[in-house]
Amino acid sequence: MGIFKDIITTILSFKSYVLLPIIMLVLSIIIGLKLQKAIKSSITLGIGFVGIFIVFDYFVAKVGPVLKAVIARTGIKQNVMEVGWTPFAGISWSFKLVPLLILLILVINIILLFLKMTNTINIDIWNYWHFIFAAQLVYYFTNNAILSCLAAIFLLVLCIKFADWSSKDVEELTGLRGISITTLSAQAYYSFAVFMDKLFDRIPVLRNLEANPESIKNKLGFCGEPMSLGILMGAVLGIAAGYPVKDILDISITIAAVIYILPKMTAILGEGLMPISDGMKEYMLRKFPKFKDTNIGLDSSLIIGNPAVIVTGILLMPVALVFSFILPGIKFIPLGDLPNTIGAVVMIVVAMKGNVVRSFITGIPVIIGTLYTSSYMAKALTLLAKQTGYKVSGYDGLITSFYDGGNLLRFWCVRLFSGSLWTVACIPVVAFLIYFTYKTKRSNA
Template sequence: MDIVKQAAMYFLGFKPYVMLPVIIFILALIFRIKLRTAITSAFTIGIGFIGIFIVFDYFVAIINPVIQNLIKRTGLNLNVLDAGWPPLAAITWSFAFAPVFIILVMAVNIILLITKLTKTINIDIWNYWHFIFTGALVYNVTQNIFLSSLATVIICVITLKIADWSAPLVNKFSGMEGISIPTLSAATYFPFGILGNKLIDKMPFVNKIDANPEKMKEKIGLAGEPMIIGFVIGILLGIGGGYDTRKIAELAFGIAAVIYILPKMANIVGSSLIPISEGMKGFIKKRFPGIGGTYIALDVAVLVGIPSVVVTAILLMPVALILSFTLPGVKFIPLGDLVNIMGSVALVCAATRGNVIRSFLIGIPIVVIHLYTASNMAHVYTKLAGSVNYKLENYSGTFTSFLDGGNVIRVWVVKLFVGNTYALLLIPVFILIFYLTRKIAKRG
């Protein structure tokens, strides 16, 4: 077990932009794609992801000081730390059964593919931690490996199904054919996007607003350019953060650059996947005709560069801060995880076809749910960290994670397995949500 765990941890220690090209190259060889094309595609997808991460890291670097200033100006000091998602991932890989659960998740995916219950080939191994973390939480409370395994399987199946249902809209939204997004932190909120979009269809006036940055550019010219929208948002954030004129200008141009460059990096990833996707479809059609059409799973990072995702996330960031200051019972300021809100709204934006106003409105209740759920689960995450001897550097108090810690589907599944009455009562509600999501998404 120790050898298997060490090997798994070594492989998972590589950055996604190293791990993914290796996986893509191996798949290309399996699918009998020409060696030159396989090598080019593998290198290109790695380079595309490096570009995405470089630009995103730059965005974090310029937006975090603004957030810090906004927090200081409120004078609030809540007693739980938002440590972001990294501690949760680190805790997951410290879980004794993590290597076994990696194999379990792979086996579930293969079984679902063979039985035609999913179309997603989940090669996004790094993000398996989202599923395994669910099992780790259940095991920490129950000490029952069977219940822990079952919880991991259930969250994996739910996520793969949502990835399938969302894939057609994701393909149209991103311009990348043959992909799906089984990242739990993003897939969770596709049902919110689909059902929320349907509800907005019935709202007078609001249902007439077509606030897609690309379409706005066509209708109102320069003022509708995504980079100009980002520039204006940067000015407003700079003023709110108490910046001087020079810093406001730097922030505004920085956000404009992020909104302009990120889609180009995503396009590099998309173009590199075309030969792999076509090769995979041809191979499966020839060797396994019963399976039908399939999708290659990718990290939600390939969507965060789309202008409507960036604009929606930037609009929601100050809203999340304001709500954390004003809502009773919220125990933390969403600092560590705030910029990653792009991932949580990515599939919401796909569901609304890039409509920023609709995505923003749907995003507000999502933020509220995250704030309360992450607050409620803080003591659980802190206790789990102690059980695997994980410690945050320079901090010994209670911590949580705004986005991954507040993931409503994961927390619901965990509460089910620990016998929470409210979670049991919500079973028909979630079944109805999943049924309506599938039904509405199928219509396109």
């Protein structure tokens, strides 16, 4: 077990934009893709991810100081520090059950494939941490390894099924064939979004409202361009931060550039993925006909560059900030994770087929619930961090993570397997959303 853990640690020491191309290269060789084509496609995939990370990191670096300035001008101070998702990803990989959990995740996925209970093979090893983190939290509350593993498996199965049901929607929105999204932080809200989308179909004003970036651009011309929204949002943030004109223009152009460039990076990802995806389809059809519809489960970063996703995320960022100021009982200001609003709404936008208005409205209750959940989880997350030796330099108070500490599906699952009675009362609601998604989207699988 120690050797296995060392191997996993070594593998995970690679950056995701290095690890994924290696995995895809091995997969390409297995399925019989020509070596030159396999190498080119894998490297292109890595380049696309590097491009996305560069642009997004630049966005975070530029927006972070603006948000700090906005918060400073309000004079509001909270007693919990929001540190983002990164520390908790690292904490999860230090969990003593990691080798067992990775083995379980792989085996359960393969079993489901052979039983034809899923069309998705989840090769996004880095994001296994989302399931491991749930197991770690259950272990924190219960000190029971069996319950911890069961919680991780339960979330894995749910996530894979959501990936199956949403795969056709992903293809329609992005044009990427044979791909499904297996990132729990994004898939957690897919079933709720599917329900809301059907609800919007019954509301006269919203029923026929076309609000994807392309239709908005056609109606409003340049003013409807996503980059124009970037200019506007940058100006609003700059003014709220009290910036001079020069800096307002700087942040405005920055956000416009991010909105414009990210879709280009996603196109590069698609260029690398499509030969591998098509090759896998041909291989499965030739060798394992009953697995011919198998999808490759990958990170939600594949969709993060979609204009509708970017626009929705940027629109919801100030909403999350305002709610953290005005809602009673919120104990933190979502500074560290706020830019990741874009990643959190990925599957909401997918379910809404790129409709920005529907996605924005659906995102509001998700943000409110996440704010309260991550506030509630602050004490547990802080103690868990201390147990693993994580410290924030110069700070010894409570910490939390907005989107991953407050992930609503994982929170419910963790408390369910930890024996909280209120979670039992929520089972009919969760079961209804899952069943509704199954009935609505099962033909996608």
